[in-house]
Amino acid sequence: MSAKQAIEAPVVKAAREPVRRRVSGRRRNLRGWMFIGPVVLGTLIFNIIPVAPTLVTSFTDWDGLSAPKFSGLANYKEMFSGHDPLFGKSLINTIIYTVGYVPIGIIIGIALALLVNNRLRGMAVIRALIFLPYVTSLVAVGVVSRWVFSDQYGIINAILATFGITGPHWLGEPGSAMAAVIVTAIWANMGFNMIIILAGLQGVPESLIEAATLDGAGRFSRFVHVTIPFLTPTIFMLLILQTIGSFQVFALILVMTGGGPGDGTYVYIYHLWYQAFTLRKMGYASALAIVLFAVLLAVTWIQNRLSKRWVFYQ
Numbered sequence: 001m002s003a004k005q006a007i008e009a010p011v012v013k014a015a016r017e018p019v020r021r022r023v024s025g026r027r028r029n030l031r032g033w034m035f036i037g038p039v040v041l042g043t044l045i046f047n048i049i050p051v052a053p054t055l056v057t058s059f060t061d062w063d064g065l066s067a068p069k070f071s072g073l074a075n076y077k078e079m080f081s082g083h084d085p086l087f088g089k090s091l092i093n094t095i096i097y098t099v100g101y102v103p104i105g106i107i108i109g110i111a112l113a114l115l116v117n118n119r120l121r122g123m124a125v126i127r128a129l130i131f132l133p134y135v136t137s138l139v140a141v142g143v144v145s146r147w148v149f150s151d152q153y154g155i156i157n158a159i160l161a162t163f164g165i166t167g168p169h170w171l172g173e174p175g176s177a178m179a180a181v182i183v184t185a186i187w188a189n190m191g192f193n194m195i196i197i198l199a200g201l202q203g204v205p206e207s208l209i210e211a212a213t214l215d216g217a218g219r220f221s222r223f224v225h226v227t228i229p230f231l232t233p234t235i236f237m238l239l240i241l242q243t244i245g246s247f248q249v250f251a252l253i254l255v256m257t258g259g260g261p262g263d264g265t266y267v268y269i270y271h272l273w274y275q276a277f278t279l280r281k282m283g284y285a286s287a288l289a290i291v292l293f294a295v296l297l298a299v300t301w302i303q304n305r306l307s308k309r310w311v312f313y314q
Contacts, residue, residue, distance in 0.1 A: 051293065058287035063280040075287035087288070089263055090271035091295075093178070097267060098246040100182040106238055108186060109193025110231070114223075116194065117201050127198075131191030138188065142255030145184040146171065149256075174264025177257050181265055184252055189245075193238060200234030201227070232311045240303060244296055268292060 033040075058075055062068035079087050116127050133141065148155050149170035157167030170176045204227055212222045250269040253259060259266035259274075272292070276285035 054286045054289050057283055058290050060283040060286075062283040064276075064282045065280075068283065071283065075284045076291075078284065079287060079291065086263065086266060086271055090266050090268045093264070093266055094247055094249070094268040096178060097182060097185075097249060097265075098243060100178070101185050101246050102239065102242045104182075105186045105189055105193055105242060106235060108190050109197050109238070110235075112190060112194040113197035113201055117198060127194075130194055133188045134191035136188070138251035139255055141184060141188045142252050145180065145252070146256055149180045171257055172261055174262050177261060177265050181249075181252055181256055184256065185246075185249065188252075189242075193242075196234060196238055197231065200231045204230045229312045230314060233313055236303075236307050236311045240300060243299060243303065247292065247296055247299075 057068065059070060059072060060068035061071040061074065078084055112130055116123055116130070147153070151157055151167060151169040151172065154167070154170070156170070160167040168176055170180045208226050209222055212226050217225070248269050249267055250273065253265050253267055253270050254273075257265040259270050268288070269292075272285050272288045275281045275288065
C-alpha cells in the first residue's frame with residue numbers, strides 16, 4: 001500500500017460508516033415492520049377504515065334495508081336534545097361500571113401477580129387456572145353467573161342460607177345487578193391483568209430490591225418505593241386498555257340482565273345495539289358509535305396527560 005493510500009484509507013472508511021449505519025437501520029426497520037405489519041394492517045382494515053362509512057351513516061336516516069336518506073345533524077340533535085332519555089342513562093351506567101370495574105380489577109391483578117411471582121412447585125398450574133376464565137366465552141361466563149347469582153337456586157344465596165341469612169335478589173335490583181355484573185367481569189378478566197402485571201414484575205431489577213433490603217426496608221416499603229414505580233408504565237397501559245374495554249361491555253349485560261332491571265344495567269353499547277338491531281335505526285346507532293369514539297378519545301387523552309404526574313419510565 002502506498003503512502004497516499006495509507007493516508008486516504010481511514011478517510012474512505014469514515015465516509016462509508018454513515019452509509020453502513022443507514023443501511024443497517026433500514027434493515028432493522030424493515031424487520032420491525034415485518035413483525036408488526038399484520039397487526040397494523042388488521043387494525044387499519046377492521047378498526048380504522050370502518051370509521052369513515054360509520055361517520056357518513058351517522059348523518060342519514062337509514063333502517064339498514066332501504067336506501068339511506070340524508071338527515072344532517074338530526075341524529076345528533078335527537079341524542080343531545082333530551083328526546084332519547086336512555087342515551088344519558090346508558091352513559092351514566094357505563095361510567096358507573098367503569099369506575100367499579102377498572103380500579104378493582106387492576107388491584108386484584110397486582111395482588112395475583114405478586115402471589116404467583118415465585119418458583120414454587122405447581123405455580124404454573126395455578127397461573128393457568130387463574131388465566132382460564134379470560135379465554136372462556138363471555139356468553140358461557142354470563143350463563144354461569146346467572147346461576148351463581150340466582151335468588152332461588154344460586155350458590156351464593158345457598159351459602160348465605162346455611163348461616164340463616166336470606167340472600168337478596170341479586171339480578172332483580174338495579175344496584176345489586178350492576179354489582180353482580182362488575183364482579184363477574186373482574187373474575188373473567190383477572191387472568192389478563194395478572195399476566196400483564198407479572199410481565200411488568202420481571203422488569204423490576206433484583207439489585208434494587210436487594211439494596212433496599214440491605215438498607216432495612218421492609219416488604220411493604222420495598223413494594224411501595226421500588227416495585228410500584230417500576231410497574232407504573234404497565235399499570236398505565238392496563239388502565240388505558242381496561243377503560244376502553246369497559247366502555248364497550250355488552251356480552252355480559254346481554255346474557256345476565258338484558259339491560260335491566262329497570263334500566264339499572266342499561267349500558268351504552270347495549271343501547272347502541274338496541275337502536276340498531278331492534279329499532280333498526282342504523283343512522284342513529286352510527287351517531288352513537290361516533291360519540292362513543294369521541295368520548296374514548298377524550299378520556300384516553302386525559303389519562304395520557306395525567307400520566308405524566310405518576311408514570312415513571314426508567
